[in-house]
Amino acid sequence: MGGLGHFLEDEGVPTVQISLVREHTEAMKPPRALWVPFMLGRPLGVPEDADFQKRVLRSALALLERPSGPVLDDYPEEAPEVVVEDEGWVCPIAFNREEDVSLAERLRREVQQYRTWYDLHVEKRGRTSVGVSGLDLETLSAFLAEYAEGGDAPSPNPDVGAARLLRLSVDDLKTFFFEAAGAQPGAASPKQLNEWFWTSTSAGEAIIKLWRQVKDSTDKDFKRLSVLIVPREWLPKEG
Amino acid sequence: MVRLIDIPEETRPHVANAPCPVYEGNPYVAGPPLAMRRVAIISTAGLQRRDDRPYAFDADDYRIIPGDTPPGDIVMSHISSNYDRSGFQQDYNIAFPLDRLREMATDGEIGSVADYHYSFMGSTHPDQLEGTARHLAGLLKGDGVDAVVLLPV
Numbered sequence: 013m014g015g016l017g018h019f020l021e022d023e024g025v026p027t028v029q030i031s032l033v034r035e036h037t038e039a040m041k042p043p044r045a046l047w048v049p050f051m052l053g054r055p056l057g058v059p060e061d062a063d064f065q066k067r068v069l070r071s072a073l074a075l076l077e078r079p080s081g082p083v084l085d086d087y088p089e090e091a092p093e094v095v096v097e098d099e100g101w102v103c104p105i106a107f108n109r110e111e112d113v114s115l116a117e118r119l120r121r122e123v124q125q126y127r128t129w130y131d132l133h134v135e136k137r138g139r140t141s142v143g144v145s146g147l148d149l150e151t152l153s154a155f156l157a158e159y160a161e162g163g164d165a166p167s168p169n170p171d172v173g174a175a176r177l178l179r180l181s182v183d184d185l186k187t188f189f190f191e192a193a194g195a196q197p198g199a200a201s202p203k204q205l206n207e208w209f210w211t212s213t214s215a216g217e218a219i220i221k222l223w224r225q226v227k228d229s230t231d232k233d234f235k236r237l238s239v240l241i242v243p244r245e246w247l248p249k250e251g
Numbered sequence: 252m253v254r255l256i257d258i259p260e261e262t263r264p265h266v267a268n269a270p271c272p273v274y275e276g277n278p279y280v281a282g283p284p285l286a287m288r289r290v291a292i293i294s295t296a297g298l299q300r301r302d303d304r305p306y307a308f309d310a311d312d313y314r315i316i317p318g319d320t321p322p323g324d325i326v327m328s329h330i331s332s333n334y335d336r337s338g339f340q341q342d343y344n345i346a347f348p349l350d351r352l353r354e355m356a357t358d359g360e361i362g363s364v365a366d367y368h369y370s371f372m373g374s375t376h377p378d379q380l381e382g383t384a385r386h387l388a389g390l391l392k393g394d395g396v397d398a399v400v401l402l403p404v
Contacts, residue, residue: 013295013403014271015377016384020293020399021278023388029401035255039271040377042401043279049254052266053335055402056351059342066351069400073285073361076398081279139323141340143301172305180305180328191340202335236308243332244261 014040028075030055030068031084041082044075048087051202057091064091093201115221116157118214123149129192136195141187145180146172149188152181153215160221175233178222182241185215210246220248262333272377283362288398290356291365291391292316295373296339296346296404297329306330310372311379313387318349318366327404330374334404346404365396373403 014037017027021043028044031037032052037045048068050057056065068087075083127149134140145152151168158165159178167174189209193200200208210216219241227238258266282288297306299314301324306314308330316325325343327336338345352364369387371380391399 019384026280027399054338059338144328245259
């Protein structure tokens with residue numbers, strides 16, 4: 013990020029950046045930066061709070077009028093904690109892990125079960141972030157389950173290699189479940205959503221199994237996948 | 252909420268040790284008052300339109316997000332899984348505040364909003380983006396842009 017500011021400014025285009033990791037910005041010294049005390053993934057601080065977002069943006073843009081730099085200012089306002097009504101938030105749909113049912117079949121059933129909540133999310137928000145893989149949910153679920161169980165079916169999209177398509181399929185599956193769960197009654201924090209996803213869904217189980225399959229792969233793209241699909245804090249501890 | 256110390260301990264060293272190249276000189280360009288500037292967003296969240304080709308691993312190219320892209324077509328395909336996406340799923344403005352810029356233009360706080368915005372894949376080493384960024388500067392000037400908001404994720 014700091015590099016982009018430097019290069020653009022060097023070509024005559026004024027820039028200001030939001031900084032999430034102050035230490036990086038201190039080291040790279042971009043022309044103008046506003047450090048914000050928000051979690052990674054939320055540079056404007058709070059979703060669905062236009063006033064909050066605008067205060068952050070206004071503070072950043074104001075740095076463009078500083079006469080000289082580099083400038084690194086700190087934004088003073090913390091993002092409010094996500095208010096959780098019930099500390100023990102439990103996703104209303106819980107699944108029993110039936111050992112005699114294949115992972116692919118359990119995943120298929122879960123996707124089917126969650127579809128109605130996902131549809132509600134799309135209806136409420138008017139948008140979805142699902143769709144980076146270009147595959148429908150059924151196809152990408154089957155593709156992921158196949159590799160999670162040690163198979164090596166060809167990529168359903170011949171233009172995108174299997175490893176890259178698996179990464180995109182993981183994104184779509186996670187996004188589908190997060191959006192569906194987010195549409196259910198009650199508020200859940202990002203941490204609670206993650207805990208639910210990684211410890212109690214077949215989707216989380218499939219992605220962790222995929223991690224086990226690729227972590228020692230000799231193929232560099234599959235090996236690479238192993239550090240990209242499960243957040244580090246949810247990796248099995250033996251890893 | 253999050254300072255380096257607040258990032259989960261499994262991820263903290265990876266963030267702390269990310270490459271931070273230092274560049275010679277401190278370019279710093281003046282411009283007109285904010286109320287007269289034309290503003291573009293450049294994100295490093297791996298944003299794209301849904302039907303765009305996906306970013307490759309270590310992609311050093313960018314995706315164009317025209318200002319009139321329907322909100323439902325803006326998706327995120329960053330390769331890292333170590334940051335929150337639930338905020339973006341609720342409201343894309345948290346990482347791509349196009350609606351906020353439009354409001355500020357309507358209120359006269361900024362001059363106008365650019366026709367084209369851009370995204371890179373933020374996990375790519377900064378040095379790899381130099382050629383593309385310098386090329387992009389020419390396109391931004393062509394769009395009349397004299398203020399870029401750079402947004403990480």
